[in-house]
Amino acid sequence: MSSCILTVNAGSSSVKFALYETSEPPKSLARGQVQGIGSTPSFEFKSGGSVGKKPVKAADQEQAFEVILAEIQPLLAGNEVAGVGHRIVHGGPLRATPTELTDDVLEDLATFNPLAPLHQPHNLAGVHASIKAFPYALQIGCFDTAFHRNHPWENDIYAIPRKYYKQGVKRYGFHGLSYDYVSHQIARERPELSDKRLIICHLGSGASICAVNNGYSISSTMGFSPLDGIPMSTRSGQLDPGILLYLLETEKMSVEELTHMLYHDSGLLGLSELSADMQVLEASDDPRAKEAIDYFVYRVRREIGAMAATLSGIDALIFCGGIGENSPMIRGRICDRLGYLGVELNLEANSRNQRDICAGTTPVMIIPTDEEQVIADAVAKALIPAQ
Structure with missing residues (x-):
């Protein structure tokens, strides 16, 4: 057997x-x-x-x-x-x-x-x-949080009383299995980039962006919970905390109602009032669908700029996740205003979802993620020494 x-x-x-x-x-x-x-x-x-x-x-x-x-x-x-x-x-x-x-x-x-x-x-x-x-x-x-455990202190803490940091209120970051796979895959395929500054965009139903330097996570758009950062299918992404206070105090929302809204009724679904599915929104001629896409693209582009500032530059931009791997339109719109970072797309390669979609000085790639392979590798390493 x-x-x-x-x-x-x-x-x-x-x-x-x-x-x-x-x-x-x-x-x-x-x-x-x-x-x-x-x-x-x-x-x-x-x-x-x-x-x-x-x-x-x-x-x-x-x-x-x-x-x-x-x-x-x-x-x-x-x-x-x-x-x-x-x-x-x-x-x-x-x-x-x-x-x-x-x-x-x-x-x-x-x-x-x-x-x-x-x-x-x-x-x-x-x-x-x-x-x-x-x-x-x-x-x-x-x-998913493990890949982000080496963040610099200033990228992990929030500006609230320090005692809460000691209690574990900090920026954890998520999608770590995906970022682990993609960063290792880049090192295998493009060894000249293995110790460079990478910005990886995991764009799917859940979405986040990670700054990687020399194979290590430096910063992530997700923080204390998977709600933070860029907008997602049904999750809000980053919010002014004052909004939450307003909803609790003025709208008299319960914690349960607020939690449900932020996790289930926000993001692309909340903005478009149509669908949480990017494919559906791309195919729609409803102006609300366009506005939801506009906001998503804007926030992703803004966070790429923030990650570039964190890394003091960028040596490669990588897309993964369901949207990142399969939507030429979203990738194209995100990259359209990133010329200042040396980002320019090969439009034909991008339209075909090819692996290398770069036409500028900064490499731009699509790397299909494989979280299951990372998990299987970990199990194999635990099993084989015992055999």
Whole structure:
């Protein structure tokens, strides 16, 4: 019997998975997801040359995980799941490396649920479901916050009484697994950039921008929670704290109502009043859709400028994530006013979503991210020394 590695990425409306051979590096066998949980769920998968999609029943993440287990059984025949790797959005102030998910660790991670309510509870639910399904497998957590643990102090603290910093109120940064993969991929493909100043734009349903120098995160647009920074599909991004005080005091909103608005009713959806999906907005002729896109592009461009200032320059600009990898229009509009940074796009290459889309002095690239590979690598490193 041979062994394999399963990765699980449980979110608010989807559960992604990937299956790998236990090797170093792990070799991908299959990947896919259950998406649309609670509304119109469907199962998508890719295994070798086979690709498929079909409707399924999944009212919650636990049922989605059961669907995934049933669908991958043919691939598991005769194979033991030796390790399961999990994306955990929030690792807190101390966890900077992949960690075995013991009962004590899981109890501690649950204390961060209020800081990432769209993600952390579902991440941990996925862990508990996989422990039940594979009780003898090594369960490893990989943290989105870990990549950002080396920020300079001034990039981590907020200008509120220092005692709160000591309590853990600080800029954590997120999307770390994506930035980890992309920065390492750049080092492999373009070794001359491995120790340079990179600005990586992870633009998708969740979106953020990271300044990387010599392979290390220096600053990120996301801070204490995944609400901060640039606008997202349904999340607000950066707000004046006075707005929150106004809504609490004048509008008499409860904390629960405010939380729901900021996480579920804001961002592209709140601005357009049409959709949280960038593809839908791009195809719409409604002026509100155009205004939502205008704001998104403006904020991304503004934060790229801020990251360039943090790095004292820029040696490459990289796009990843669903929007970053697949929207020539958004990339084009973002880069249109970045000529002062040496950014100019090859319009033909950009229209084809090619890897290298640069026509100026600063390299501009599209690097499809692969968080699952980062997780599988971590599990393999934990497993192989024990074999």
